[in-house]
Amino acid sequence: MRLRNFAAVATVAVVLVATAACSSGGGTGGTAGGKTLTYWASNQGTSIANDKEVLAPVLADFKKKTGIDVKLEVVGWNNLQTRINTAVTSGVGPDVVNIGNTWAPYLSATGAFLPYDSANMTAIGGKDKFVPTALATGGEAGKTVTSVPLYGLAYGLYYNKKMFSEAGLTPPTTWEEMVSDAKKLTNASTGVYGMGLEAGSYTENVHFAFITAEQNGASLFNGTKPDFTSTGVVSGVKRYIDLMQTDKVVNPSNAQYTNGTEASADFAKGKVAMIVNQDNADALLTSNGMTSSAYGVVPIPSPTGGKNVSSGIQGINLSVFKNTKNKDAALQFVKYMTSASTQGILGKPYASIPVLKGVTPTFTDDAAIAKTFSDVYNNRSRPYPLVPLEGAFETNVGNALNGMFATIATKGTVSIADVKTAMQAAQDKTNAAG
Amino acid sequence: MVLELFIHVAPMVVGIWMSFIKLTQLYIANWSAAPFLGFGNYSVALDFNAAQGSSLLRSFFTTCIFTIFVVGISWVLGMAAAVALQRSFWGRGFLRTLFLIPYAVPMYAGIIAWKFMFQQQTGAINFILSSLHLVGPDTKPFWLIGSNALVSVIVVAIWRMWPFAFLMLMAGLQSVSEDLYEASALDGARPFRQWRSITLPSLGQVNTVLLLVMFLWTFNDFNTPFILFGGNQPPAGDLISMHIYNASFVNLSFGFGSAMSVLLLLFLLIVTGIYLFITNRRSKDA
Known part of the structure; x- marks a missing residue:
């Protein structure tokens, strides 16, 4: 009996110590004198x-x-x-x-x-x-x-000047033009595709869920509450993943591109004619052997009738x-x-x-x-939504898009209803983070 | 005693306590402010009609399939290798060492090597498959995304696990007397009969422990999927430990993650209890 009492007291003491340690945890990295x-x-x-x-x-x-x-x-x-x-x-x-x-x-x-x-x-x-x-x-x-x-x-659409001029094309000003140009530049038998995407990177994918939604005039948050299943958001995501699925201008292998550099490397080597990238691509492109004068940049185009949004x-x-x-x-x-x-x-x-x-x-x-x-x-x-659930939005929506690209790459299909289901699941998970 | 409590019990108690509070991103810098939820986290985890519950259930079944294949195949491979190397012959020491290599290779390096081999465009697996004309150049399968992901993670986990089974069974076989085999050979027993009637019963105790340990390790395996999928696992390879990790560290829902951990702990305790009850009774009967 005495032993059991002791154990109980000890347990309580240990728990108290542990919680205190958890809530006070200090920062590291400082030597004395703050130098x-x-x-x-x-x-x-x-x-x-x-x-x-x-x-x-x-x-x-x-x-x-x-x-x-x-x-x-x-x-x-x-x-x-x-x-x-x-x-x-x-x-x-x-x-x-x-x-x-x-x-x-x-x-x-x-x-x-x-x-x-x-x-x-x-x-x-x-x-x-x-x-x-x-x-x-x-x-x-x-x-x-x-x-x-x-x-x-900021994001831009990088295009290969030589590939465009050889095909007699000018840089696109609408999403539809971008797709039709990309189709003309795609030749799957030689492994050349119109566009390259970091389709396995959740951070890249979520930016395009945001940009396409904004182009459709849709908002991802209603106040501080996630709202991922509205028509504008869902059709925006569909438009983006369809670049690989129905337009077939993106190599399915891009579904495994995760670290933000593989699509740029393909672009530098002439394996893709266009990439979407932030304005810091130059160093990466030149280190992969492309000269700066070989590419041009235009804003990522909106669909006809959409809002002029090209970037977060x-x-x-x-x-x-x-x-x-x-x-x-x-x-x-x-x-x-x-x-x-x-x-x-x-x-x-x-x-x-x-x-x-x-x-x-x-x-x-x-x-x-x-x-x-x-x-x-x-x-x-x-601007991206300035709400506390923004982080959960990025991981859950980004990963949902990763999954859609993976499905497409492995010969599955993603219908508009599938997009909505996946976005609903992402929304539930995001809500749980609050 | 106090030290034992501190090291062993305290983290569990803290974990269980966390599962009853709403420990989300708003409170992780100050746990004491997190509101008490009672069984709120548990009801979300067990509501299989909603997104969270159904994905947990799917992850649980994926993990069950994963565990059955990994433990089963590892045991068969380990047993085959141990029996094959039971008799002394030239080169036995070399083969023993060779078989133990996956267990000796640092886990991270080994799994990263598999990750490279599983790449769709450049990986060794698809290179071999297409050299053998099993897949065409345009139909190279993806191994790390989509439905093949489960196969990939099972293969890597078996690669890691079977040398352990081999090692344990080999040690167990050392205690089986050569005389038994010689006597049974005189009686005309063939190798399979010898294995069933002599080897297997002699390894009873070893197998009881080995299967349990392998089950627990495999069901909880975190390193293999985490390194193989880089923390971003496809749904087909959504093993439960990664699932809990993502809820906790990616979505910063520690209360919910803890609730799922407690459910996992309960499940493993129940399975272990039943298993030990059955095996103990059987060994008493024998």
């Missing part, structure tokens, strides 16, 4: 090694100016979100982190990031230095932002973990990374559209391409 920061950067260059090369001189310069050492880790896109989620959950993570700007609302809702309230915003140079549309992606609608824009990005407001934002032991150093680092001089240095290698007011774009030497992307970013982009 070392841990920074997780996203993969913006051609490879993780390339990112380290690009960032090393910037971080060395920061250390020279402030005496603060930055421990860099570059995290690939296929597991960046999971790493951040795990860090948020455990409370053990870096001091400063790059996030996809569409994740900002849900990460803000977790409460894990430091809000840029007026004091913190002043410490990084004030909110007036940022382009307002870029800064608006920094958190939940109507709340203090928990991330600030670092790199601005894409980009990378910078956040500080709330439990950092080096808050001041972290804010100094954010200030440095979002300063005009650093932005000028990183703008070219990362092909970033300026997120600061009055900064000249350096992301390309091609005036036509610069004009296309500036037009897309400023006039043809829509």
